[in-house]
Amino acid sequence: MLLTEEEQEAIINFQKYLRISTVHPNINYDECITFLTQLGFEAGLTVHVFSPDLCKRLVVMTYEGTDPALPSLLLNSHMDVVPVQEKHWKYDPFGAEIDKLGNIYARGAQDMKGVGMQFVEAVRRCIKEGLKFRRTIHLSFVPEEEIGVKGMESFVKTDEFKKLNVGCVIDESMPGETDEFLLAYAERSSWHLEIICNGVTGHGSLLPDNTAGEKLRHIIDKFMDFRKSEKKKLLNNSNLTLGDVTTVNLMIIKGGVQTNVLPSTMTALFVLGVPVDVDCDKLLNTIRKWCQDAGDGVICKEVKINKYQEVTKLDKSNLWWMAFKNACDEMKLKIKPLVMPGGTDSRFLRKLGIPSFGFSAMNNTKNLLHNHDEYLNQQIFLNGIDIYYKIISELANV
Ligand SMILES: N[C@@H](Cc1ccccc1)C(=O)O
Ligand SMILES: CCCCCC(=O)O
Ligand SMILES: [Zn+2]
Ligand SMILES: [Zn+2]
Numbered sequence: 556m557l558l559t560e561e562e563q564e565a566i567i568n569f570q571k572y573l574r575i576s577t578v579h580p581n582i583n584y585d586e587c588i589t590f591l592t593q594l595g596f597e598a599g600l601t602v603h604v605f606s607p608d609l610c611k612r613l614v615v616m617t618y619e620g621t622d623p624a625l626p627s628l629l630l631n632s633h634m635d636v637v638p639v640q641e642k643h644w645k646y647d648p649f650g651a652e653i654d655k656l657g658n659i660y661a662r663g664a665q666d667m668k669g670v671g672m673q674f675v676e677a678v679r680r681c682i683k684e685g686l687k688f689r690r691t692i693h694l695s696f697v698p699e700e701e702i703g704v705k706g707m708e709s710f711v712k713t714d715e716f717k718k719l720n721v722g723c724v725i726d727e728s729m730p731g732e733t734d735e736f737l738l739a740y741a742e743r744s745s746w747h748l749e750i751i752c753n754g755v756t757g758h759g760s761l762l763p764d765n766t767a768g769e770k771l772r773h774i775i776d777k778f779m780d781f782r783k784s785e786k787k788k789l790l791n792n793s794n795l796t797l798g799d800v801t802t803v804n805l806m807i808i809k810g811g812v813q814t815n816v817l818p819s820t821m822t823a824l825f826v827l828g829v830p831v832d833v834d835c836d837k838l839l840n841t842i843r844k845w846c847q848d849a850g851d852g853v854i855c856k857e858v859k860i861n862k863y864q865e866v867t868k869l870d871k872s873n874l875w876w877m878a879f880k881n882a883c884d885e886m887k888l889k890i891k892p893l894v895m896p897g898g899t900d901s902r903f904l905r906k907l908g909i910p911s912f913g914f915s916a917m918n919n920t921k922n923l924l925h926n927h928d929e930y931l932n933q934q935i936f937l938n939g940i941d942i943y944y945k946i947i948s949e950l951a952n953v
Contacts, residue, residue: 556657561680562937566659568594569672569936570651573661577634578649584612584698587634591616591696598679600694609709611698615719618678620691620951626722627691628950630678630943631707631900632671633700633727636663643927657933664931666924667727670915671696673936674725677943688951693719700900707900711907721909723875723950725943726901728893728913730920730931735891736883736942739913741866742895742902743798744835746827747859748842750774752810753852756819765850767810767821773849778803778825798894801838802828824858830894835862865905867912874953875910882949886942889918897924916942 558566572594575587588604595602595616606612614634620627639648639662646652646660653659663669674694681688699706710716728739752774754767782803789800803825810821829835839857846853869876869892883890895901901911916939923929 556934558937561676565672565676565937565940566653566933568675569669570653570659570661572668572672573651573659573663574649576649578636578662579638579701582635582698584634587696588612588614591634594675595694598675599682600678603715605710605713605715607710607713607715609705609712611705613698613710614696615715616675616678616694616696618682618688618692620688622689623691625690626720627693628947629719629721629724629904630674630692630694630947631724631726631904632667632674632694632696633698633706633900634668634671634696635698635701635706636666636668637701637925640927645928648929653933654930658930659933659936660928660930662929664929665730665915665917665920665922666929667915669917669931669936669939670727673916673939673943674947676940677947680940680944681948686948688948690722690951690953691720692947692951693721695719697900703898707903711903721904723953724901724904724909724911725946725950726904726911726913727899728895728915729924730915730922731891731918732920732922733889734918735889736914736916736918738869738890738892739798739895739899739901740869740892741798741831741864741905742898742913743802743828743830744861744864745859745898746829746857746861747824748827749822749824749856749858750846751820751822751854751856752849753820753854754817754850756817759815759817761817763817767818770849770853771808771810771821771823774823774845774853775805777845777849778805778823796891796893797896798828799830801830801833802896828896831864831866835860864902865908867901867905867910873910875912875950878949878953879912879914879946882946886945888942914946916940 600616651661728737752767752770785800807824811818
């Protein structure tokens with residue numbers, strides 16, 4: 556595959572970005588921020604490095620619009636990546652090696668350093684062609700998205716963010732595994748429920764009623780039956796995606812002090828992914844009924860719950876969507892709207908009433924988010940630059 560000089564440059568920059576270590580835990584963003592500052596400057600953007608109190612440092616590159624007073628377009632990506640289990644990778648997870656099929660292997664290739672680089676290259680091309688847009692375009696490179704602390708959630712509360720005057724955002728979705736591109740317009744709520752089972756104590760050789768273990772078993776059975784029914788719903792309806800059903804996983808079990816003393820308390824922590832259209836109060840009441848039926852002293856502790864997730868409207872009431880859709884239609888892209896199964900920074904922006912399109916411009920790509928041997932094919936990467944170039948040009952002139 557013959558590449559133009561611009562395409563070769565884009566791939567080299569992508570590889571450089573992938574090789575910079577921004578892997579949890581305890582990330583030092585110095586090298587990454589230096590790289591992005593240089594890259595933005597070379598692309599013709601102005602670059603600011605913010606270090607607000609509540610948030611770790613972040614980079615914002617800007618291409619000013621002809622009418623800077625208009626709400627801006629924000630292209631958001633996170634710099635951080637999740638850890639790897641090196642022994643399961645066939646390539647160095649931070650080597651950004653390219654195989655004979657043109658697949659670029661590295662942690663972050665899909666999630667989401669590839670998207671960040673596609674944003675830069677798309678805007679670089681606009682600047683190089685002398686395109687001017689009504690709206691200012693900002694590219695934010697934020698920290699800590701994968702741990703949800705000191706990242707976008709904090710940044711949106713700062714004056715620096717407010718000064719960006721953001722009107723619309725493009726952020727991440729997931730690779731499409733067919734020729735369709737995935738467009739996230741909402742995401743599920745992540746609930747953390749700790750079920751505390753209190754029961755009798757005594758010698759471990761007895762058979763008393765009312766033990767914590769029996770109650771825990773009842774609770775686990777109920778959650779797992781629910782999990783099974785949701786999984787069946789998904790498998791029986793090809794129109795549903797993971798974001799349309801409630802996922803349930805048992806993540807932590809605690810209890811017991813030693814093998815001959817009946818534990819008076821045992822707890823189980825379940826994480827649920829709750830779709831936007833679920834009646835939260837009804838679900839909570841069902842879970843509380845399971846606790847009552849399990850026996851006395853069984854309590855549902857709502858460690859983390861949010862009952863309402865904002866949605867970005869995909870209809871003609873949303874002018875940003877009409878422009879986004881127009882660009883995709885002109886490119887004849889197949890778009891599959893979905894509710895994201897996991898969390899992204901979009902949730903913090905939608906909460907402010909800012910429409911946010913989760914859209915990773917990669918299709919025909921196996922979803923390897925947080926998985927071994929994460930890769931992005933170089934042609935898919937380059938196609939994505941063309942796609943963002945068109946979409947950004949439309950949105951920045953809404
Ligand atoms: N992208 C992360 C966002 C997240 C971080 C921390 C907690 C919850 C969600 C995920 O889905 O896993
Ligand atoms: C499963 C979807 C989650 C994508 C957001 C992330 O992990 O960065
Ligand atoms: Zn991730
Ligand atoms: Zn991500």
